[in-house]
Amino acid sequence: MSFLSGKNILITGIASERSIAWGIAQAMRREGAQIACTYPNEKMKPRVEGLAEKLGADAVLPCDAASDAEIAELFSELGKKWEHLDALVHSIAYAPREELNGMFLDAVSRDGFNTAHEISSYSFAALARAARPMMRAGGALLTLTYIGSLRAMPGYNVMGLAKASLEANVRYLAQSLGADGIRVNAISAGPIRTLAASGIANFKKMLAHFEKAAPLGRAITIEEVGNAAAFLCSDLASGITGEITYVDGGFSTVGISERFIAE
Ligand code: NAD
Numbered sequence: 001m002s003f004l005s006g007k008n009i010l011i012t013g014i015a016s017e018r019s020i021a022w023g024i025a026q027a028m029r030r031e032g033a034q035i036a037c038t039y040p041n042e043k044m045k046p047r048v049e050g051l052a053e054k055l056g057a058d059a060v061l062p063c064d065a066a067s068d069a070e071i072a073e074l075f076s077e078l079g080k081k082w083e084h085l086d087a088l089v090h091s092i093a094y095a096p097r098e099e100l101n102g103m104f105l106d107a108v109s110r111d112g113f114n115t116a117h118e119i120s121s122y123s124f125a126a127l128a129r130a131a132r133p134m135m136r137a138g139g140a141l142l143t144l145t146y147i148g149s150l151r152a153m154p155g156y157n158v159m160g161l162a163k164a165s166l167e168a169n170v171r172y173l174a175q176s177l178g179a180d181g182i183r184v185n186a187i188s189a190g191p192i193r194t195l196a197a198s199g200i201a202n203f204k205k206m207l208a209h210f211e212k213a214a215p216l217g218r219a220i221t222i223e224e225v226g227n228a229a230a231f232l233c234s235d236l237a238s239g240i241t242g243e244i245t246y247v248d249g250g251f252s253t254v255g256i257s258e259r260f261i262a263e
Contacts, residue, residue, distance in 0.1 A: 002030070003234045004032050004230060004233070005031070005033075006032065007034070008085050008087075009034070009085075009086060009087040009088070010038070010078065010131070011036070012065070012089060012090055012092050013090070014052075015044065015048070016047070016051075016194070016195055018192075020222050021037075023221070023223050023224075024089055031230050033086075036059035036061065037057050037061075038074065039062055039063075040064050040092075062074070065119055065126070065127070066118060071126055071127060072130060075134060082134070084136065085134040086137075088142070089142050089143075089229065089233070092123055094196075095158050095159050095199075096111075096112045096116075097199050099113075100201060104152070104160075107157050116159055121162050121165040124143050124166060124169050127141075132177070138180065140184075141173065141185070142184075142185055143186045143187075144188075144189060145189075146159070146189065147246075148160035149166070154206065155200050155203075159200075170244065171242045174241040174242030185232050185237075185240060185241060185243050186244045187229060187246075187247050188248060188252070190210055191203065193207070194222075210249075213254060214248065214254070215251075217259070219249075220247055220248060220249050
């Protein structure tokens with residue numbers, strides 16, 4: 001039997017077939033889940049609706065993560081489709097483009113800092129709070145992070161701070177929701193060419209360095225992140241919460257790559 005059979009899962013952050021959320025949605029469908037997905041604005045609506053149709057999603061609903069009213073409306077509408085929710089995937093991040101170029105100290109601004117933290121970290125707690133009444137039987141929350149939270153990366157700048165906040169968010173939400181049987185985890189993914197990644201200056205060079213340094217010696221795929229996400233949101237992971245799981249070909253585990261020595 002498929003290991004997500006009969007589960008109702010809400011997935012945010014599908015923007016294209018390159019999106020990490022798309023890899024997650026496909027893995028979860030394959031494992032038998034019913035999926036609902038969201039779009040952030042009217043401009044994105046037709047694109048996400050097309051992808052949702054391909055996926056065989058049960059519902060496609062609007063949700064701008066910056067709006068409390070839209071978050072409340074999302075769960076009110078979802079409650080009309082599904083009696084309960086088993087898992088929620090938060091695959092949302094945003095920082096103004098000018099924040100993601102040059103040195104952090106030259107680029108960072110009060111507004112850019114606030115926006116990056118609000119959309120990329122606070123929204124996870126906001127969605128968790130709104131989802132809670134539909135998760136009375138327990139369930140799983142999952143978000144996506146990047147190692148720029150722990151190590152300074154060129155051009156990642158204020159997003160690194162926002163991801164550090166998001167990872168702390170995972171631990172505090174896990175503590176807040178543990179008694180409800182709701183598990184909260186993150187996947188720290190290696191770099192993948194997506195729309196969000198295209199906003200980071202020198203992303204290509206960072207990817208080339210990653211491929212050389214990671215023990216697996218290659219980029220990782222949205223399918224690999226999707227499989228790990230499906231596992232973490234399933235009952236197979238019932239003992240795991242508050243964790244950051246690396247799906248990064250081992251990049252986070254090495255200091256200096258053997259490949260540099262061998263050259
Ligand atoms: P993507 O561009 O496909 O997805 C980003 C999503 O965020 C989009 O669907 C976009 O609509 C959504 N979004 C932005 N602002 C929003 C708002 N106000 N309300 C609702 N949704 C909003 O890119 P991706 O790489 O798949 O990013 C998904 C997640 O994975 C992000 O959290 C990103 O930081 C993380 N991540 C990406 C990489 C990578 O290299 N691509 C690596 C590690 C982690």
